[in-house]
Amino acid sequence: MDELIEQFAIEARELVQQASDDLLSLEAYPGDRERLESAFRAVHTLKGSVGLFDFGPMQDVLHHAEDLLSHARAGTIAVDTTLIDPLLAVVEWVDGTIDGIAQTGRLSETQKRQATRLMGLVKADMTSLETDEPTSSPPTAIPDWASSMRQLLSSNDSQGTLVAIRYEPHPECFFNGDDPLATLSRVPDLRHIAISLKQPPSLRDFDPFRCNLIIEGISGGPLQQVESEFRLIPDQVKLVALPGMVAQINQRPPATDRQTTVMRVDPGRIDALVEIVGELVTAKNGLLPLADEARGHGSAALARRIVASHQEIERLVASLYSAVTKARLIPLEQTFRRFPRLVRETSMKLSKAVDLIIEGETVEADREIVENLFEPLLHLIRNSLDHGIETEAERRQALKSTRGRILLSARQRGDRIEIEIADDGRGMDPMRIKKAAIDRGFVSEDQAALLSENDALHFVFAPGFSTASTISDLSGRGVGLDVVQRSIQRLGGTLEMNSSAGSGTSFTLKLPISFSMSQLMVVEVGGERYGIPIADVVETQKLPGSAVQFVRAGQAFILRDRTIPLVHLDDLLLVPRKTERSDADLKVLIVRAGEGQIGIAVDVIAERAETLTRPLTGLLQGVPGIAGTTLLGDGRVLLVLSLEELIQ
Amino acid sequence: MTVTVSETVIQLTGACGVEEVETLVECLQEHPSLPVDLSAATAIHTALWQALMVFRPKLTEAPTSFVIGEKVMGALNAYFCENTEL
Structure with missing residues (x-):
């Protein structure tokens, strides 16, 4: 491949991601000057790179997108969805072309046709602006009342996001139980209030129960939060996002000056x-x-x-x-940053209003783990969007805020990372899951009656289980939570779920930061040697054969007043038994199994070894119970067991 | 009683709801020269603020115990300054 094109593809992907991050952030915080600058820089640089090649209409499309952004920077058009939607469409289109360009060096015919439509989008915005400009203010321009409000603020107060509020309470609002100023006081970061009377006051026929006020205010809070305070009276309130007043634009560094101390390594x-x-x-x-x-x-x-x-x-x-x-x-951001756009697109498709909140994206983990997290996380987030978050009407009925919320957060805990995906949706109903489990023949009705709510919820991890009543094109693709769980396990992690009906579901992924050097205990059964991660083993015990008690079909023994089930590793692995079991002493590993402990009998407990266990690839990938392989000092290959999978 | 009148001052105390507005308006009509002390109020309904805007008594002390009180009183004073013709 042409080296220049290769370089272009790498840069273009980064710039597209940057622009998309910035635009999405601007959508939530329209006054964020830095994001506006950054989006402009990204599009500007992208246009510059495209100029080196002949990608047909792409140059023009980007040129117009850049124009729109520079108008927004100059403050002649407001930053709102009518600006951001076409720009995002452009960014997405460019994103979609990069792979093709990397291969063929040019745009496909379809992409060229799409460009014409995009051109219409970005140009329409421009022309309506240009024709309106000389006579009246453009439709998206900031209204006078809002800009005069900003003048009132001291320069300290006017930094960052600002939202101007103009609230004309309904004359009869006191009878509805409204207290307009109390409502206003709940707006986040309220920096200024102005109150005036709509009609000149008259002392004689003053009716104290009729509201005759115009209330204006400025908030430093995010537009969405301000909106949500007034969600019940949208007709009485006008909100306008004001660009923050940060020092002038000509101080910005030149767009090409993007030096970093980071080195790219293959x-x-x-x-x-x-x-x-x-x-x-x-x-x-x-x-x-x-x-x-x-x-x-x-x-x-x-x-x-x-x-x-x-x-x-x-x-x-x-x-x-x-x-x-x-x-x-690498930071989790590499994977996390792909979600805001996906959530935005998906929630629009489902016509649900959803906020995705991302926290802890700077937490780092092994590249392989971070990259392989995308699919499982995507699946869990789609699940939340599709099944978790209710429609706006349902949410209103449940007295929830109409905007759904999905939290994607990560933190480091010792040598592991914890990622949580939590939504504030309808949660899972244990009864419905039990019913589905019975319908699908997972359990009998009697068994189901004995199941705790928590146990019932865990059916969602069973292969072939799905309670979605309608199959949507999002998550109902036959890929269940069992697949998600398996791919997390393949990365050496675990997946837990919590759900309460009515208030939401959360998934917690616990993963290693990297494929670390691990201590193995080498054991022998049926003449074969296997490795068991020492972290799984609580203790080892020598058990006289007489201590084993037979409990129904299984075996158990008593250790420190607790009954512990006993299994034989050769049975688990289905290897032929070398010697018949006698009353001789048993060598037992006590391992953690869920909440309790379980004893695993082996023939020999051999040495310990330190190894680098890598996840399985190729043929062995699908074998359950095997976590990976490692080489021993004498060159022999040792299979490392995943006891948790085996016991299941 | 959350609206009380003494010889020198009309005082609002505690949470003053919309139902107090008639009492307040009566007080303001009967004692147009008395100042109004808001310092002991913990909440003041918009209807009461509106009455204060219309009758324009002298406001002595700003309410301190709720966040928006001081801001609203500032806004009222600003409004009085801009509309002095009455």
Whole structure:
């Protein structure tokens, strides 16, 4: 591929993402001057890059988009949806063309035709503006009352987002129980109030129960929040977003000056490093058997020296490993930033008003984890949009704010990250799920009656389970939560769900920050060796055969006054048993299973090993119960088990 | 009673709801020269503010216990300054 085009594709993707981030943010905070500047810069730079090639109408489309933005910067048109919608359409169109351009070096015929339509969108805005300008103010211009309000503010108060409010309460509003000033007082960050009487006051026939006021105010809060305070009386209120008054525009840095201290590295090169470190770990593990051998030959001194150098190498490998893994860390933002636009598009399609709130996007995790999170997160968010958030009418009936809310947040907890997707929608109804579980033959009616509400909710993770009454083109594609759960597990994570009927559902994903070096316990059953992550093992016990009690079809034993179920690893793995079980002592690993503990009997508990466990790829990917593979010091491959999956 | 009249002042106390507006208007009509003290009010309904705008008594103390009180009183005073012809 042409190197120039390749470079263009990389840059264009970044600029498109930047512009789209900025425009979406402007939609929520129309007064955010910095975002406006940034959007302008992104489109301007994009136009510049496009100018190097012949992409037909793209140059013109971007040129007009840039014009619109520069009018907004100059304050001659207001930043509102009539401005942002066509601009977003342009950005999305450019985004859609990049892949094709990267391959063929030009626009497809369809894309060219789309450009004509876009041109209409961005040009229409311009012409209506230009023809109106000389005589009257354009339709989107800021009304006089709003701009004169801004004049009243001190320069300190007029920074950032501003929303001008003009509220003319209905004359009979006191009879409806309205208290207009109390309503106004609930507006966030109220910076200024002005009150006047609509008609000149007359002391003689003054009716104290008729409202004769015009109330104006300025808020520093986000437009959406101001709107929501007045949601019941939209006809009595006018809201206008004012661009903030930040220092003049000519101070902005030139658009080409986008220097960063970050270096772009082909991820493949870092992966190669990780591979080498992995092999180094394996090579290092080979030193310990060597020390044993030396000891066996009677040279204890040599053995000690080998052990000492093993420790030194171990320390160095560990720090090399942590340095390399850090190089692979990228912020979750890379995945999170794709959602605002998707949520916007989807919520429009569903005609639901939804705010997506993103928190903790700076938390970092391994590149592979961050990139593989997109699909599962997308699925969960679509689920919330489609099934969780109610229609506006339903929400009004439930006395909720008409705008739905989805929170996507991330935080770091020790060496793991926690990602939460929470909506304030209708939640899941355990009864409905139980009923669906019975209908689909998952449980009998008697069994269902015994299930706790929480247990019932977990049916949604069962393969083939979906309670959606209508299949929409969004989430009803036969991909269920079981698939989401499996893809999270493949990344070494867990997925939990909480839901309360009426107030919403939340999913919590717990994931490792990176594929870390993990301690394994090596065990033997049926002559085969397997690795078990030590983190899963609570303790090991030697159990006399007589201590095992038979409980119905299973076995159990008592440890410190608690009954613990016992399973045999060879049964779980379906490997032939080497020796018949006798009354000989059993070697049992006590492992965590959900809330409780479970005992797993093995033939031999062998050494411990430190390894770099990588998620499975290729053929083994679909094998349940196997978390990954690792190489032992002697070059043998060890299967690392995922006990949680096995026990299920 | 949330609207009380003494010899020197009309005072609003506590939460003053819309039902107090007639009492307040009567007081303002009977005692046009008395100042109004809002400092002890914890909430004042818009109807009462409107009455104060129409009768224009001297407002002595701003309410302190609720956020919007001071701002509204400022707005009232600004309105009085701009419309002095009455």
